[in-house]
Amino acid sequence: MSTDRPTGELTAREGAGTVADVPERFENPGLPAHPERLADRDPKAAKRVERQLVLLLLISIAASIGGVVGWATIPVGTTLMDVRLSTLVLGLGLGLALLGIGVAAVHWSKTLMSNKEYVEERKPIASSEEVRAEATEMLETGIEESGIARRPVLKGALVGAAALAPLPFVVPLVGELPEQWDSRRFAHTAWGRVPAGSGGRLPDGTMGRRLATDPDGRLIRAADVTNGSAFQVIPHGLENEEHYLEEKAKAVVFMTRIDPAEMTISPERRDWHYDGIVAYSKVCTHVGCPVALYEQQTHHLLCPCHQSTFDLANEAKVVFGPAKRALPQLPITVDTEGYLVARSDFHETVGPSFWERERLDENR
Amino acid sequence: MKALAASRRHRSAPVVLLLLALILTGVAYAALTPDPATAQTASQEQIDTGEALFRTNCSTCHGLDAQGTDLAPSLVGVGAASVHFQVSTGRMPMANNSPQAERKDPLMTPEQTEALAAYVASLGPGPAIPSAEQVDPEQGDAANGMELFRTNCSMCHNAVGAGGALTEGKVAPPLDDATPTQIWEAMRTGPQSMPIFNEASITDEGARDVIAYVMEQREVSPGGITLGNLGPVSEGFWVWIVGIGGIIGIAVWMGARSS
Numbered sequence: 001m002s003t004d005r006p007t008g009e010l011t012a013r014e015g016a017g018t019v020a021d022v023p024e025r026f027e028n029p030g031l032p033a034h035p036e037r038l039a040d041r042d043p044k045a046a047k048r049v050e051r052q053l054v055l056l057l058l059i060s061i062a063a064s065i066g067g068v069v070g071w072a073t074i075p076v077g078t079t080l081m082d083v084r085l086s087t088l089v090l091g092l093g094l095g096l097a098l099l100g101i102g103v104a105a106v107h108w109s110k111t112l113m114s115n116k117e118y119v120e121e122r123k124p125i126a127s128s129e130e131v132r133a134e135a136t137e138m139l140e141t142g143i144e145e146s147g148i149a150r151r152p153v154l155k156g157a158l159v160g161a162a163a164l165a166p167l168p169f170v171v172p173l174v175g176e177l178p179e180q181w182d183s184r185r186f187a188h189t190a191w192g193r194v195p196a197g198s199g200g201r202l203p204d205g206t207m208g209r210r211l212a213t214d215p216d217g218r219l220i221r222a223a224d225v226t227n228g229s230a231f232q233v234i235p236h237g238l239e240n241e242e243h244y245l246e247e248k249a250k251a252v253v254f255m256t257r258i259d260p261a262e263m264t265i266s267p268e269r270r271d272w273h274y275d276g277i278v279a280y281s282k283v284c285t286h287v288g289c290p291v292a293l294y295e296q297q298t299h300h301l302l303c304p305c306h307q308s309t310f311d312l313a314n315e316a317k318v319v320f321g322p323a324k325r326a327l328p329q330l331p332i333t334v335d336t337e338g339y340l341v342a343r344s345d346f347h348e349t350v351g352p353s354f355w356e357r358e359r360l361d362e363n364r
Numbered sequence: 365m366k367a368l369a370a371s372r373r374h375r376s377a378p379v380v381l382l383l384l385a386l387i388l389t390g391v392a393y394a395a396l397t398p399d400p401a402t403a404q405t406a407s408q409e410q411i412d413t414g415e416a417l418f419r420t421n422c423s424t425c426h427g428l429d430a431q432g433t434d435l436a437p438s439l440v441g442v443g444a445a446s447v448h449f450q451v452s453t454g455r456m457p458m459a460n461n462s463p464q465a466e467r468k469d470p471l472m473t474p475e476q477t478e479a480l481a482a483y484v485a486s487l488g489p490g491p492a493i494p495s496a497e498q499v500d501p502e503q504g505d506a507a508n509g510m511e512l513f514r515t516n517c518s519m520c521h522n523a524v525g526a527g528g529a530l531t532e533g534k535v536a537p538p539l540d541d542a543t544p545t546q547i548w549e550a551m552r553t554g555p556q557s558m559p560i561f562n563e564a565s566i567t568d569e570g571a572r573d574v575i576a577y578v579m580e581q582r583e584v585s586p587g588g589i590t591l592g593n594l595g596p597v598s599e600g601f602w603v604w605i606v607g608i609g610g611i612i613g614i615a616v617w618m619g620a621r622s623s
């Protein structure tokens with residue numbers, strides 16, 4: 001390569017090249033010189049490559065047979081080790097069989113097959129004038145013979161039918177949207193409803209939804225919740241409700257007991273805990289992961305997804321991480337039979353933020 | 365049969381029937397009531413040995429009468445299970461005052477551990493060391509255990525018990541080395557950062573099911589190499605480095621001119 005760079009003006013230089021040597025336009029350099037490969041020059045090398053190819057294909061054959069034999073000899077379904085071994089042998093058989101063929105094909109084409117370069121001119125894409133004229137004529141004749149231009153009512157009916165045909169498919173799809181996008185269904189959870197048999201009577205005479213363990217649905221007495229113990233809680237009788245999983249996803253609660261002396265409790269939440277038993281929504285206010293890594297010594301509740309940390313001794317306020325809002329607290333107490341019950345639904349929308357969330361909470 | 369039918373109107377028939385019913389109820393009750401968890405009763409000798417061991421090994425931090433100091437909590441009422449867990453996993457006595465009490469080779473022999481547990485249990489009531497039957501994975505239902513484990517344990521200990529990170533240097537340890545007894549004791553006593561899962565949170569049967577599930581995870585993985593069961597980190601490393609690296613290598617080989 002020349003280190004000479006084109007300069008602003010073309011000046012004749014002594015020796016190397018002059019302006020007169022620069023051609024009018026560059027010629028097509030053509031194909032580079034065809035290099036001879038080792039296998040082209042030396043029949044011994046070609047023979048060696050052939051043996052390599054046969055070996056590769058033999059490996060492929062052996063792998064295919066091995067896979068089938070493995071499938072036939074290893075019993076599946078007795079022990080886990082057998083399942084693992086059977087899968088491994090089948091996978092290796094299939095993988096090596098295909099890999100052997102592939103590697104052999106590439107190696108073959110690179111070393112033994114002719115590697116002579118050819119030049120083929122590209123054909124024009126457009127059809128010839130006569131063919132195009134004939135096609136246009138055929139179309140025009142067709143339109144003329146169908147008589148559609150002379151019968152406007154028929155044309156209108158055809159267009160109308162074609163336009164309406166997709167509606168039975170599209171309307172149900174779009175018709176679901178208003179319900180799907182109605183964010184009001186996020187505002188309330190199953191804790192606000194008390195179906196028959198799932199509630200307990202509060203001292204003031206109203207009914208509240210009882211708390212139950214997740215997943216086995218046992219009722220919980222206040223005395224069962226000892227200091228530092230962890231309870232994963234769902235509303236009692238939730239499995240009998242419609243859309244059980246959707247309702248569960250909104251209503252899951254983490255409950256523990258903290259010495260009331262260690263807690264900061266704001267005046268309006270004075271009666272939301274029962275003798276130090278606190279219940280908070282388990283749905284992270286960041287993007288909705290289940291927050292349930294509880295460190296009982298620090299009273300910190302961690303989210304496994306992005307390490308948002310909430311201080312349960314201080315109304316689940318955020319102490320670390322990307323979450324912005326505290327976890328909503330479920331106001332609880334005990335009913336006349338001694339079981340823990342929810343006083344009411346959460347006082348705010350659970351889970352992560354969305355556009356209408358603040359407006360929803362204002363209109364609760 | 366005829367004699368029996370005739371005698372049902374006999375004067376003493378109600379009394380006989382009542383007696384029969386009472387006996388039947390008593391026998392059924394005795395047969396159906398589950399055995400209460402029988403804590404091994406500790407001898408006074410064992411408690412004395414434990415007290416001596418406690419004075420020499422534990423009292424520096426926990427105080428001469430296990431009443432607790434600024435360094436370590438009181439052990440009155442933590443129960444034998446807590447002591448047995450901490451000492452048999454080597455966590456106590458602690459090597460240094462770090463955020464995480466690491467599992468290490470236990471300092472005490474099993475007899476010494478039981479003596480220590482007996483001494484601490486004598487200070488106040490707490491969870492006892494479980495019987496072999498209570499923690500027998502053979503009697504547990506691993507499927508139900510999986511549901512309980514997923515709800516209660518998996519967020520810290522990983523879905524198959526491979527462990528995970530907490531805050532400020534603390535970790536939820538992998539459960540690979542824990543014995544069934546230690547798993548039961550950890551649930552019931554809540555060592556270090558771990559909260560307590562008492563009988564109201566996870567029933568005794570549920571605890572055994574959880575143990576059965578954890579033990580099942582130690583069997584060979586049917587899906588092949590587990591890569592530590594750590595999820596996207598190790599699997600992503602494998603795919604990006606080994607998988608894509610291999611594909612690039614093959615592409616380079618295919619494009620290279622044969623000599």
